[in-house]
Amino acid sequence: MFEQLTERFETLFKKLKGLGKLTESNIQDALKDVRRTLLEADVNYKVVKNFTENVKKKALGEKVLSSITPGQQFIKIVHDELTSLLGAESQEVKFSSSPPTIWMLVGLQGSGKTTACGKLAKYFRKKGKRPLLVAADIKRPAAVQQLIILGRNLNIPVFSDSKKLWQNPEKICEQAKKKATDDDFDLLIIDTAGRLHIDKDLMDKLQSVKKKIKPHEVILVADAMTGQDAVNIASSFENEVGLDGIFLTKMDGDARGGAALSIKAVCGKPIKFIGVGENLDALELFYPDRMASRILGMGDVVSLVEKAQETISLEEAQKLEKKLREQRYTLKDFYDQLQQIKKMGSLDSILGMIPNLGTKALKGLSFDEKDLTKVEAMINSMTKKEKERPEIIDGSRRRRIAQGSGTSAQDVNKLLKQFSMMQKMVKKLNRPDLKSLGKGLFTS
Amino acid sequence: MFVLKKLKSGLSKTRGNLLKKVKELVGLHPKLDQKFLEKLEEILLSADIGVEGTSKIISGIKEKSKKEDIGGSEKIVELLKDNMNSIFEDSYKYDASEDLSTTPWVQMIVGVNGTGKTTTIGKLAKKYLDDKKKVLVAACDTFRAAAGEQLEIWAKRVGADMVRSQLGQDPASVAFDAVKAAISRKVDVLIADTAGRLHTKSNLMEELKKIKRVLEKCLSGAPHEILLVIDATTGQNALSQAKFFNDALGVSGIVLAKLDGTAKGGIVVAIASELKIPVKWVGVGEDVSDLEKFDSKSFVEALLE
Incomplete structure (x- = not known):
């Protein structure tokens, strides 16, 4: 959701970041872009008009703070104005004291x-x-x-x-x-x-x-x-x-x-x-x-953390962390993780909450939930031994797994390759880079 | 034939708004100047004509005023008509006749959730039945709860035959059965309902492609028509919907549903201006007969008269 609006703002702000100071004229250009962006996003033109007028008033009235660039300041003004337009704070759901x-x-x-x-x-x-x-x-x-x-x-x-x-x-x-x-x-x-x-x-x-x-x-x-x-x-x-x-x-x-x-x-x-x-x-x-x-x-880190807390218990997280540290991360663990992610909601919605992932970077990837189902099926078709030591999977085992999961030997190969890449990464890492992780796993 | 009167009453809200606003503007700004055009731009944008469609119209008017003296703003309605018409003419040549000589003529109805696919099918079936065609509808929406029941009520209401399905059944298998049934029962028109889906869900779009493939396999040349149903209250997202569905399936026409409720309808201009897919039908009311063939000239007339 909102990707295209987001993308527009990203380019817009890139332009702004280079500015030395906010003047009436460069604000004018930026506002024009903001206006067009919002109009194309189906925001009502009257609402857009009020919005840009408010931003302009605030941007020109504001003293330039020395700690941030004028571009950042403008973005903050837009952000604040957008927040106040959407409603300053979240609304708790109220229930009647005398039910129903x-x-x-x-x-x-x-x-x-x-x-x-x-x-x-x-x-x-x-x-x-x-x-x-x-x-x-x-x-x-x-x-x-x-x-x-x-x-x-x-x-x-x-x-x-x-x-x-x-x-x-x-x-x-x-x-x-x-x-x-x-x-x-x-x-x-x-x-x-x-x-x-x-x-x-x-x-x-x-x-x-x-x-x-x-x-x-x-x-x-x-x-x-x-x-x-x-x-x-x-x-x-x-x-x-x-x-x-x-x-x-x-x-x-x-x-x-x-x-x-x-x-x-x-x-x-x-x-x-x-x-x-x-x-x-x-x-x-x-x-x-x-x-x-x-x-x-x-991005929306707060929601992401809340979602994770809702679905993954502390115990599970600690267990996984220990395994990662001891480099005992197996396909079985990978499978469990997939299940946890699935519980959190659709991949798109989760990735949308990660800040700075950049809409551009995500655009090329198509997160097909079906791919995940395939991965699950393949792992489910492996024996316990194979899950723990995927390197033992040879041609005949590969054929069996492919047949059992309704996939092809190439699919199994792809999964194994990605998993070994991931293991290598896990070895290097104690600082997961989500971007490359995502890329390696879900693209073909 | 395109019944102008019906469309006019259906569009009365749009027309009231667009024409009224333009006339008010003319009253306030007798001169056709920059300020006038800025105001006009706002009016057009507020009718969902979209940024691109609007700028095409505005620059068309500007150019004309450069070439010749068009006087004050009182002629603006004429100018708007001309410019909108030229957008439609540039975009596509539309032949309103349908060649139903191949039987069964297979139609597939697609669209995002809640645009009015099933209702449109009821209305379409009625049209064909009125033309003495034998109509079969197929419930390929096996996802949404009670979608099949909804279609069945429509089928009964208009008197069309129907191929039923189970919730959760593979929609392509329903399509398969439907074509077989259409051939053996010597049906003239087969209309396949499909589940609503957001155009960005690639797996669901794959499912649609599969239905299309199955139709093709069962009967060469099928589906003869793929209609995308768009809700007229939709904003610029309609363009994105048209684009995605067209890329996946090759949409042969658009049905603009619920045009009677919206104060807009300008999205038609936006679609014509940016995509080359003809609008074939418009839904202009809740009654089973409230479906009209779309004709751009009459539409522009109805919009600005």
């Missing part, structure tokens, strides 16, 4: 509401909540069915009008609320029908559901790829229904994410969650400062 907490998801058709419901339910069950999903989209063909299937996969109950008793979203929600209170569910997540923001009737209906049910949060589910219309969508929903937060979906594509800036700027409501993949655990909380850093190519 009720969330209602609203949005345009195809923005990803139903999937978002599933993701939220999964995420907050992990945090100890007892969620109940409510299928109140009775308009789109098979929408109820979709939520029921998601619920079944997650093992989370779904409340639906399966007997067609009510056939009305308002009544369905009321009944769901009753059920939640009776059966002790503490989080009610309501999926609503997608509607166009210019459809007055449907917006009124949403309003009346809101009045009846009194949700604690009305969350706008918005597609990160939305164009200039994002401001109209956000402001319509804000004015007609009233919003408490935003869930930005499809952030794992190459959308430049301008919609995030526009929506935030226009309705002033915080972006709380982002969807970063098709799987139901591909949900992240939104941190404005981290996102600003990410947009400007400064």
